[in-house]
Amino acid sequence: MMALNGTPAADTPLLEVRTLSVAYGRKAVALNAVNLTVPKAGVVALLGANGAGKTTLIRTVSGLIRLHNGAITGGEVLLEGKSIAGLSADRIVRLGMGQVPEGRLVFKNLTVEENLQVGGAILPRATLAERLDAVYDLFPRLAERKDQAAGLMSGGEQQMLALGRALAASPRVLLIDELSLGLAPLIVGAIYQQLKKIREHFGTALLIVEQNARLALGICDYAYVLERGEIVLAGPAELVAASERMHESYLGARAERQAAAG
């Protein structure tokens, strides 16, 4: 791994992945000794192309890897210093890990408000009402539509709902998987602005998994680049964005150069 200057945090990090290795079945090694740290209230991006292992990492951290016939072959996943590897997915959520899954996966037949209530169902009743108000403050659009069935909303609105639903549980860290997938660039831009607000409003740490490196680097403090199951680059966002390797593979410098040469 090439480490650039700067470490995320000195005290116990919120989420820590230590030399994690994961394999599917007996054959394919999907992750190899991956290290990754999300500090308190930090925004961390996990970048990489299709098939680099991003989804495997997310599944492992969320406790869903066994469901996909994968297994941890080495290393640890720590949430606030406590090991969560091997816990069931719903337990991990209860420990403070919020999920904004790829494809949004809102409950289509439930209303917007019911979606948020289910999201916050792990909270005591009294705190939930307050929390929902805070979510509505952040996403006024959801308040306007609260009695509508979620399946009838536009893709962008559903993505907002997926964010709001995860936030309803007052998570300490939010895992956001491929938020930009299948959405118009303008809408993606607007939602990324909301992500900034999430940190300001709630102090929630974010782990953003993105194929679109430029987007994610625009808002994160720290970034990791995953390639063929290994972290090949890690560092503060500006350094990662400026690095040669990043330009070559992800930010399209090569294509620009080729275009210039041609």
Add this chain to the structure above:
Amino acid sequence: MSIFIEQFLQALTSGIQLGCIYGLMCVGLAFIFGIMGVINFAQADFMMVGMYLVLAIVGSLLASSFLGPVAPFLAAFLIAPLMFAIGYLLHRWLIVRTTGLRIANQIEAHQAQLILTLGVALILQNGALILLGSAPASIISPLSYSAWEIPLLFDDFSALFINKARTYDAIICVAVTLALYWLIRSTRVGKSLRASADNPTAAIYMGIDVDRAHRIAFGLGTAIAGVAGGLIVLYYPVQPLVGFDFLIIMYAGVVLGGLGSLIGAFWGGFVIALVQQLATLVLPLQLQNATVFIVFLLVLLLRPQGFFGRHVERA
């Protein structure tokens, strides 16, 4: 003419009374299907179990002497927790192996579910045959004989008889259906059940134990079958294969109402009972069930999604 009106009103009355019980039967089946996507072939045999349990409770001298004429109705409620436990454990030990997120291939899973619930049905039927024999049994509450008599205005001789036991049955069935509807719409448990039905993967991401939600749903569906059986045993003799009589009605009712809709299922069962009872006015008794299927086929032809079927989804 007045004779016909009297008969019509009498058939309508029994149609409404029976309709509420059929409605509740269908609600139980639709509930399990709606939450878990499992078509439960054993549902009608859970009713049979409920019928025998109520028979056993009421048959014991103790219960009848303490509770008097309301014993059968109370018994139907007493068995609900027991039936819930049976369904809950059955799911935990058996059904869970064919459902849930771990099952990768949905089509194969459906085949396994069908065969498994069919197997449970056969074990219940034949187990009951071995243990209890094939002779029909029934219980009678003093309320089964008594009726409210409502004189009809057009002459002095006609009157409408409203059987008390059947009316209490009907009221309880409506109440149970409404209670279930409230549970599923407004409570936390209900919302997590609906969320698990809507998108199991996302439900896990929200911290919901989907397998547990399914266990609760299967338990509740079983309990409802038990209660419906416990109520109908007051005017329908029970024998181990009695489930067949109800199975077809349940499926027709659920499809009629629109798969997955609770209130729809209730109306589906209700309509079937009405058709069945009103048909006796013009057709021989043996053709009662034929009319049910004619209506059923008409609905499938004209409105295949059922009365209440709908899909909330944006393309």
